[in-house]
Amino acid sequence: MPADWWRLYDDPALDNLVREALSANTDLRVALANLDRARAIYKEARGGLFPSTNVSAGANYGRDQTTWTGAGQAPKTWSYTGGLDVSYEVDLFGRVRRDIEASRADTEAVAAAYDAARVVVVAETTRAYVDACSYGESIDVANSSIELARRSMDIVSSEEHAGSASHLDVERAGVTLAQAQAALPPLQGQREAALFELAALMGRTPSQVPESARACTRAPEIAGALPVGDGTALLRRRPDVRQAERQLAADTARIGVAVADLYPRVTLGTSGNYLRNDYLKGNRTLSFSFGPLISWTFPNMMVARSRIAQARAQSAASLASFDGAVLNALKESEQSLSAYDAAMQQRDALVEARDRAENAFLLADRRYRAGSISYLDVIVAQTSLIDAKSQVAAADQRVGSARISVFKALGGGWEQASTQ
Structure with a gap:
């Protein structure tokens, strides 16, 4: 199954419509924004592998009476301070690594959701275009049926004036014509609905229906059999399956994060500070410290064990x-x-x-002209032909829609998005 399966139709207009939908569809823009957010969260989690730093600096102007040893008030002076704090969590029990693993799997799940949105947009854009073309074809069939019924009406009306046909035959022909005309408006409404659906999928307003779609009156076809593939390839292709698998991986990794909270956290920290005061005649004061910090919730482990149970239940779900x-x-x-x-x-x-209805109508028309049958038989044959043509046009639309449903179910229309 090719990712760009819609190209199998070999229709440049459809190709352009799908490409525009992939770039402008509002649902895809939402999914892409969610993916960007997930990538940012993943980068934040990866930051836990590196030391965290905090730099501070300050300047003050005023009197410092605490360091003044002379008489009266201390003079006004400038004082400058600076500091640097560095801390690093030693990942002894895998909490940071598991958190990164969970965040990466979350990002991959969101990427799969984006791919799933692409599948839907491509399939529904193609379906809307094929439906619009199919309804255009059905409208042509309906117009030809109306023209056929109108010609028959004219013929039988002329024969009535000539005395070779009855007024009953004229009324029967009029019924057939009216029925053919009644079939046209619903088809026109369905075609407009498909065109409006296509415009919305492409991020356009209803007044901005693509002219290429409006001009299409014959649904595109695919030459040859559908490239289905096997079940294993199907499961690899389906983004929703990949999304569920990545979500399972993320929730499984969070069990490790929760288990790590049973054990102490060890953080190595160092800090340095600088002080300069004009009163000290240019002398500077430097200080620094270094040492580990151990934090542990022992002996009250109820919270940590409850979180482990929550994580395991979520993983099971x-x-x-x-x-x-x-x-x-x-x-x-x-x-x-x-x-x-x-x-x-x-x-x-x-x-x-x-085909049989067409042959029957031609035969009935010849026999009527030869005088061997009544015009009622012609009307029956004509009605059967009009119905048969309409049913074939509707069947073409159903086949086109069913074909697109196959592509959609097989997961066609995505290329795996990057998590970076």
Whole structure:
């Protein structure tokens, strides 16, 4: 399954629409912002591997009576201070490493969510375009059916004036024409709805429907069989499965973070300070300190053990979610393939029915002109032909939509986003 599966349609207009949707879709912009946030959190967690520093500096002007040994008030002087504090947590029990591991897995889960959003945007953009084209094709079929019914109406009206047809035949022809005309407005409304959906997916307003989509009146087709692949490849491709697996990894790593809180934290720290005062005639005072700091919640371990239990419960929930994601991926793929196969079989049968209805109408028209049958038989054959053409057009739309559902279920339309 290629990541850019929509190119299999070999439709430059569709390719341009998908590329614009990938760059302007509002849901994708939200997902990308979430990914940027997750990356920033991951970088923050990685900062725990390095020493933390704090630099301070200050300047003051005034009297310092505490250091004045002369008579009267101390003179006004400038004093300057500076300091540097450095601390480093010694990761003896893996708390920092596990925290980084959890943060990285979180970022990868958010990246998978972004990929899942790409799958949806690509599939729904393609579906909206194919639907608009299919409805355009159905509108053409409806217009041709209206024209066919109108010609029959004109013919039978002329024959009524000539005395070779009854007014009943005219009314029957009028019913067929009205029914054909009634089928047109719903198709036009559905086409407009598909075009508006396409505009929204591309980050446009309804008044900014792409002209290439509005001009399309024939749905694009794919030559050859669908590149389905095997089940293992499916599970690797599906971003929702990868998201669930990465979330499980993150929650499992947090168990290690919670367990590390059972043990002491050892932090190495050093600090240095500087003082200069004009009263001291340029003399400077320097001081420094160095030593470890040990913090431990012993003997009250209730909080730490409760957090371990919470982390383990969350990991168990994530494992169940992962199992569910795998089952859902397999279910959706089988359902979409089954629906696509059924839609193709239905279309083949409807195409055969349309061809037979066309032959029946031509035969009925010839026999009516020869005077061997009544015009009612022609009306019946004509109605069957119009219905058959409409059903084939609707079947084409269902096949196109089912094909896109297959691509969507198989996880097509993403390239793994970086966590960096």
